[in-house]
């Protein structure tokens with residue numbers, strides 16, 4: 001397996017005040033859709049052409065893992081990949097340990113595939129991933145007949161003894177997690193009969209959309225107060241279908257936030273995915289008074305897409321309800337940066353899931369702001385950010401804790417602080433947004 005790990009520490013210092021940001025840019029492909037496109041194409045029969053694939057390190061790990069399972073995967077050009085799948089149930093046992101690097105999505109979704117094939121495999125990850133909880137997938141997946149041997153606390157590395165005739169799962173998710181939902185659905189693909197997953201709140205539905213795209217029967221029904229239920233008919237004929245990956249709204253978030261905060265800025269981001277289960281950040285920013293305009297709204301590759309024009313303006317505090325968390329779970333660090341610059345006191349409710357991301361993002365976001373002179377409190381699972389009305393002190397060194405989103409959030413804060421902000425290591429940005437610093441520099445951001 002190739003080594004995609006960031007090779008050396010890359011610190012960054014902002015040089016505020018930033019000149020206005022301007023330009024028209026594309027952000028890399030959606031990370032969630034990119035992982036899924038390689039996995040589903042590898043399981044389907046025939047050849048899938050993927051365009052716009054995110055070539056970040058997380059997704060390259062998924063490509064390596066699917067190759068190790070026997071799929072033929074070839075990169076033909078920037079973002080342009082060709083996958084020849086093995087067919088459902090036909091994957092081969094990997095000859096070596098599968099190293100999923102920094103990627104929780106890759107590890108958890110793949111666990112569903114490995115559990116439902118009659119083979120033994122071993123999975124590991126980097127120091128961040130080896131701390132993250134895997135019981136949330138090994139518990140439900142064990143019911144299909146697979147066995148898992150993990151380290152203490154359900155951590156990686158883990159060994160998986162999969163089964164070739166998995167039982168279909170009926171599972172109610174204890175937390176709203178698209179990764180866990182997807183792991184169960186992926187296991188259900190190779191199970192005879194109906195797999196049923198209930199989620200307490202709607203989470204990103206790229207797995208459901210892509211399964212339908214490849215010919216599986218997936219139905220979604222509301223359960224009122226209890227969320228919703230997804231049913232999948234097992235052993236479908238999965239047929240290769242081409243995929244167009246939209247720009248990642250979670251990556252666009254950093255460019256948008258910078259454009260909103262740096263006075264005089266106006267930036268257009270072309271082709272951003274606007275799946276309604278991913279756009280909670282945009283709702284929250286609009287509630288803060290943000291000038292965000294969607295142009296050319298269209299459907300591309302089965303997903304809603306649009307161009308986003310972000311224009312700087314004064315923002316005020318927001319109260320983000322817990323119910324919005326699933327649709328913006330990765331965007332709280334950057335929203336906290338925006339709230340620190342805005343006027344008034346913002347509250348983000350119900351952030352317990354942030355504690356188990358690439359880092360403990362709740363405590364890491366609090367530290368990011370506090371070292372830069374911003375008052376932040378945590379009450380239970382809520383974060384409260386005291387806005388400075390445009391007077392962010394800065395001057396801190398932010399520890400990014402192997403977490404790409406913290407690194408990018410800190411870099412944006414440093415564009416509008418009074419004193420430069422230092423980011424200890426930007427190397428992990430490559431997991432989701434290769435080229436971030438060059439893109440930001442090209443639109444006018446001052447980084448060194």
Ligand code: S3P
Nearest residue numbers: 032105176177178179180329330
């Ligand atoms: C993802 C789901 C989310 C998100 C992650 C990507 C996915 O995780 O934080 O970056 O692609 O399914 P959870 O399912 O743990 O909320």
